[in-house]
Amino acid sequence: xGESAITRKSWSDRIFDFFVYFVILFVVxxxxxxxxxxxxxxxxxxxxxxxxxxxxxxxxxxxDNYLKIFTFSGLITGFKISALRTxxxxxxxxxxxxxxxxxxxxxxxxxxxFVSTFLAMTMYISGGMIPIYMLIKDLHMMNSFAVYVLPGLxxxxxxxxIRSFIDGLPYALQExxxxxxxxxxxxxxxxxxxxxxxxxxTIALFLAVGQWNAWLDTYLYNGSSPNLTTLxxxxxxxxxxxxSGNGGDYRSNIASLASNQVSPESLKMAITIVVTxxxxxxxxxxxxxxxxxxxxxxxxx
Amino acid sequence: xxxxxxxSQIPPDTRTRNKKPASGGRxxxxxxxxxxxxxxxxxxxxxxxxxxxxxxxxxxxxxxxYKPARGFFEQEWVGFEHFKTLFSDxxxxxxxxxxxxxxxxxxxxxxxFPITFAILLNEVRLGFFKRFAQTVSYLPHFVSWVVAAGIVxxxxxxxxxxxxxxxxxxxxxxxxxxxxxxxxxxxxxxxxSDIWKETGWNAIIYLAAIAGIGPELYEAARVDGASRLxxxxxxxxxxxxxTITVLLIMSIGNLLNIGFEKQFxxxxxxxxxxxxxxxxxxxxxxxxxxxxxxxxxxxxxNSVISVILLFTINGIFKRTxxxxxx
Numbered sequence: 001x002g003e004s005a006i007t008r009k010s011w012s013d014r015i016f017d018f019f020v021y022f023v024i025l026f027v028v029x030x031x032x033x034x035x036x037x038x039x040x041x042x043x044x045x046x047x048x049x050x051x052x053x054x055x056x057x058x059x060x061x062x063x064d065n066y067l068k069i070f071t072f073s074g075l076i077t078g079f080k081i082s083a084l085r086t087x088x089x090x091x092x093x094x095x096x097x098x099x100x101x102x103x104x105x106x107x108x109x110x111x112x113x114f115v116s117t118f119l120a121m122t123m124y125i126s127g128g129m130i131p132i133y134m135l136i137k138d139l140h141m142m143n144s145f146a147v148y149v150l151p152g153l154x155x156x157x158x159x160x161x162i163r164s165f166i167d168g169l170p171y172a173l174q175e176x177x178x179x180x181x182x183x184x185x186x187x188x189x190x191x192x193x194x195x196x197x198x199x200x201x202t203i204a205l206f207l208a209v210g211q212w213n214a215w216l217d218t219y220l221y222n223g224s225s226p227n228l229t230t231l232x233x234x235x236x237x238x239x240x241x242x243x244s245g246n247g248g249d250y251r252s253n254i255a256s257l258a259s260n261q262v263s264p265e266s267l268k269m270a271i272t273i274v275v276t277x278x279x280x281x282x283x284x285x286x287x288x289x290x291x292x293x294x295x296x297x298x299x300x301x
Numbered sequence: 302x303x304x305x306x307x308x309s310q311i312p313p314d315t316r317t318r319n320k321k322p323a324s325g326g327r328x329x330x331x332x333x334x335x336x337x338x339x340x341x342x343x344x345x346x347x348x349x350x351x352x353x354x355x356x357x358x359x360x361x362x363x364x365x366x367y368k369p370a371r372g373f374f375e376q377e378w379v380g381f382e383h384f385k386t387l388f389s390d391x392x393x394x395x396x397x398x399x400x401x402x403x404x405x406x407x408x409x410x411x412x413x414f415p416i417t418f419a420i421l422l423n424e425v426r427l428g429f430f431k432r433f434a435q436t437v438s439y440l441p442h443f444v445s446w447v448v449a450a451g452i453v454x455x456x457x458x459x460x461x462x463x464x465x466x467x468x469x470x471x472x473x474x475x476x477x478x479x480x481x482x483x484x485x486x487x488x489x490x491x492x493x494s495d496i497w498k499e500t501g502w503n504a505i506i507y508l509a510a511i512a513g514i515g516p517e518l519y520e521a522a523r524v525d526g527a528s529r530l531x532x533x534x535x536x537x538x539x540x541x542x543x544t545i546t547v548l549l550i551m552s553i554g555n556l557l558n559i560g561f562e563k564q565f566x567x568x569x570x571x572x573x574x575x576x577x578x579x580x581x582x583x584x585x586x587x588x589x590x591x592x593x594x595x596x597x598x599x600x601x602x603n604s605v606i607s608v609i610l611l612f613t614i615n616g617i618f619k620r621t622x623x624x625x626x627x
Contacts (some may be wrong), residue, residue, distance in 0.1 A: 013529045020421050024425060031440060031501070037456075038452060052466075099341040118350075119345075122354075124608070127360065127600070128597065129587075130359070130362075132352075134593060154349060184337035185337040188341065209443055213445030214445075215445065216562065220588075272451050275448055283443055
């Protein structure tokens with residue numbers, strides 16, 4: 001009897017349940033519909049798409065839009081540069097953040113307080129867009145690949161997330177490695193790095209998403225170097241062409257693409273898919289780690 | 302020195318085992334012992350100095366009539382002239398208004414929606430549906446604002462946009478609304494796009510906070526006959542209050558730092574009166590017209606206000622509640 005009193009649902013609880021499922025379902029539909037719609041249009045015959053009414057599945061299936069956009073040279077270069085900056089940026093970001101986190105986690109390190117304070121300050125102070133732009137210019141980093149990796153190399157936030165993870169590891173591991181004759185560099189590589197996989201996976205995801213999705217640095221520093229532009233930047237130019245009417249050279253580019261009965265709308269959707277899918281492929285692999293990593297970072301900082 | 306006394310106390314045979322006798326002070330010796338730790342941190346300290354601290358030096362530009370060709374000592378100093386121009390420019394005041402409006406709306410929405418979503422998701426009892434809904438909810442976080450802006454424009458489009466199709470379908474309107482061409486709708490569009498993109502992701506922190514609430518509290522409430530709604534109100538919400546406070550302080554501190562990605566990508570020439578924000582203004586008038594000094598003055602204004610906001614809000618919260626960030 002006591003149990004039934006607990007499990008029995010009152011009317012108010014049933015209404016509450018209905019409301020909960022209704023709202024969550026609504027959120028799911030609103031979130032996922034645009035993606036399915038874009039995918040359907042990108043796979044639909046472009047002339048047919050203009051008639052409208054394509055929802056979540058292609059009405060007249062075709063790969064034509066994708067074949068068309070890959071003849072567009074900016075896209076291939078963009079893909080290469082985006083992939084390269086994602087790999088290089090993530091790798092260097094991981095090394096720098098984990099090394100720094102390792103050093104400031106060491107209670108015996110004499111520079112611990114200085115290094116961590118120096119880093120923490122960077123989270124609150126920023127020179128702003130124009131002083132940074134002038135610095136990049138003075139360092140002769142305009143129109144270079146380095147501008148994608150160097151200025152954002154160290155993120156204090158990432159360092160502190162990894163550091164709190166290292167703090168959770170038993171320090172005795174490092175001490176015993178030291179007794180075996182390992183130096184600090186070896187301890188970092190052999191002891192700490194292998195144990196940090198969950199934290200590294202989380203940070204790698206943040207870094208990779210940030211790198212893949214960035215377009216502003218291309219716009220500010222590398223916009224005039226066609227062999228250094230990224231995929232996001234190319235998509236940005238294509239999308240801005242028809243929405244706001246600026247970027248005249250791209251208008252003609254799209255117009256030439258759009259000849260032969262291909263509507264720019266379908267092409268835009270195909271490019272959007274090409275830009276989106278690679279990063280969405282990464283996250284299921286790392287998903288199991290990042291909720292934990294995110295929470296850790298949020299609590300500690 | 303203390304270090305020397307320690308060394309002299311060591312028996313002679315152990316001292317000879319050290320290849321190099323102690324030279325210099327204690328600091329130097331510990332520096333040598335920790336040379337790998339220093340090697341692993343010094344390059345990044347130098348990096349942080351160059352890319353985070355050196356731009357602050359660039360603030361001097363705001364008080365000069367900066368000409369790139371001249372050296373620092375050859376610049377002409379003008380004091381607060383650029384700031385005076387700034388505050389008398391109606392475009393700047395418009396940008397300030399838009400920044401405050403959009404960040405204010407974003408602040409409120411960014412608080413209400415993730416909290417509500419997290420609480421509702423927590424009430425879902427079907428495990429697989431809960432996981433599915435959560436996974437779907439943070440999908441948009443992973444796409445760039447370029448893609449998101451493209452999707453939003455597509456959905457709100459006057460030709461075959463789903464929103465107009467639905468509104469026409471239920472007979473709410475007779476002709477499609479040109480959402481993206483109407484200035485007074487722009488703030489709402491930016492805010493709704495932000496909600497669509499980030500609600501699921503931002504809910505993660507609140508979900509984690511909810512998970513930390515002791516199940517015995519709910520157990521007790523159930524025994525007392527509290528409805529599910531009452532449990533949310535009296536247990537879940539108070540339970541996540543510290544998290545809410547900290548995140549609120551952080552977002553208020555960043556009120557002016559909303560950037561300009563969304564406004565740049567979603568805006569167009571028809572809606573500039575509503576889409577122009579401070580950073581976009583500094584990009585356009587500072588970089589675009591090579592008025593570096595003027596643009597820097599805007600950046601300084603931004604930073605100073607942000608710091609003042611952060612400390613004020615933190616102070617208020619420190620006094621009224623026990624939670625604080627700094």
